[in-house]
Amino acid sequence: MPEASVVSPNRAWLARSSFVAAAAAVVLVLAVAGLRGGIGLLLAGALGSAAGLAGAWWFLTHRGLWRWLAGAVVVLAPVAVAVVYMRHRLLWVVIVFVLLWAVAVAAGRRALAEPGGGPRETATAAPLRPYLIMNPRSGGGKVGRFRLAERARDLGAEVFVLDGPAVDVEAVARQAVRDGADLLGVAGGDGTQALVAGVAAEHGLPFLVISAGTRNHFALDLGLDREDPSTCLDALTDGVEMRVDLGLIGDRTFVNNASFGAYAAVVQSPAYRDDKIGTTLQMLPDALTGISGPHLALTVDGVTVTGSQAVLVSNNPYTTGDIAGLGERPRLDLGVLGVLAVTVRGSADAARLISGRGRARSLTVRAATEAVVDADAPSVPVGIDxxxxxxxxxxRCLIRPAALRVRVPRQRPGNRPALPEMDWTRLRRLALAGRRS
Structure with a gap:
């Protein structure tokens, strides 16, 4: 159906408002700064932006003195531009430009957001023999802090509390199925969730997610309450079921994503759990510049991309602006993998990637049912959830459509759809379609 026939008046109005605000921002700088300060002020703004972007890339890809000098450039470049404009009594131009551009982006992203949807909910009988596996160390001790084991037992669930890292979680879940469990659930991190979800899917049992991990990305995309994991237990007595997809990497299930390259190399480090930020900053230079780690080759839809610093394969696509897989997935039931590869060949590519201009050169984004990642090594580090x-x-990564029955509380916060990245070409079509309709 042509876009003109489906564009609501509100989306068309937002699209036009975005262009008006963006045009006003550009005209303001060209007119006021150009007339009062000449070409010098315009060049100062452009050079300041370029220096800041280049500094960000050097900060990520260098260590020691060079890193901190680059960090100083990132901070001082916009300050220097502001000082130049202040000397010409034009600081207000910078402030108004930033505000107008923020309005343009906010209105544009709202206009581009598609009407929401999600997996169909089905009312089913409450489980008679639910079996829950809980990790007391996950999420900084949320299992104990929220008395999850005691509350679950009061609701009739059998609870297995993990007492050490050597416990085979999959074996525990399989034994529970043999003993007659009619629901499996996990209070823990996404990695543990994925292992037990695979067993639940294999046996056609409903799966209960309890948001007791640190980041709880799977719980976020299911619309669960991440602040109070005890509310997830309401699904035992007043719940509904949804069918969602699962990812498969080799013979292992993943609920969120599998990452290769830079991020996977960082996660592989033994120091990562105790010092995430410090370990990341220490290892990123070699990972991003290709000095360490195998060279990756991604094949998707019959096309092979080589030399990528990072590859992310997700169970359903993330929003297009989320190149790290840290945000939200609008849907978990589309039956496709989200495939993303970042290939940066120098500071110019990095600047385009960071600024959002010309991302197509450095960013490969696909939705597919299969993706294969190869490397010039017999094995490759992978971060799986x-x-x-x-x-x-x-x-080899595959999608398993509608493989998992997830039981969630009937009353829950819900998943607020994430706004898409700016796409000026599509936004223009929305604005013009709204005018014609």
């Missing part, structure tokens, strides 16, 4: 794993190459 945040857990470090070493897998033999080539690594």
């Amino acid at each position: 945040g857990e470090a794993v070493l897998l033999p190459t080539p690594v």
Whole structure:
């Protein structure tokens, strides 16, 4: 159906408002700064932006003195531009420009957002023999802090509390199925959730997610309450079921994503759990510049991309602006993998990637049912739902549509759809379509 026939008046109005605000921002700088300060002020703004972007890339890809000098450039470049404009009594131009551009982006992203939707909910009988696996160390001790084990037992669930890292979670879940469990659930991180979800899907049992992990990305995309994990237990007595997809990497299930390259190398480090930021900053230079780690080759839809610093394969696509897989997935039931590869060949590519201009050169984004990642090494480090794993190459990733029955509380916060990245071409079509309709 042509876009003109489906564009609501509100989306068309937002699209036009975005262009008006963007045009006003550009005209303001060209007119006021150009007339009062000449070409010098315009060049100062452009050079300041370029220096800041280049500094960000150097900060990520260098260590020691060069890193901190680059960090100083990132901070001082916009300050220097502001000082130049202040000397010409034009600081207000910078402030108004930033505000107008923020309005343009906010209105544009809202206009581009598609009407929401999600997996169909089905009312089913409450489980008679629910079996819950709980990790007392996950999320800084949320299991104990929210008395999850006691509350679950009061609701009739059998609870297995993990007492050490050597416990085979999959074996525990399989034994529970043999003993007659009619629901499996996990209070823990996404890596543990994925292992038990795979067992639940294999046996056609409903799966209960309890948001007791640190980041709880799967719970976020299911619309669960991440602040109070005890509310997830309401699904035992007043719940509904949804069918969602699962990812498969080799013979292992993932609920969120599998990452290769830069991020996977960082997660693989033994120091990562104790010092995430410090370990990331220490390892990123070699990972981003290709000095360490295997060279990756991604094949998707019959096309092979080589030389990528990072590859992310997700269970359903993230929003297009989320190049790290840290945000939200609008849907978990589209039956496709989200495939993203970042290939940066120098500071110019990095600047385009960071600024959002010309991302197509450095960013490969696909939705597919299969993706294969190969490397010039017999094995490759992979971060599977945040857990470090070493897998033999080539690594094959697949989507399993509607593989998992998820039981969630009837009353829950819900998943607020994430706004898409700016796409000026599509935004222009929306604005013009709204005018014609």
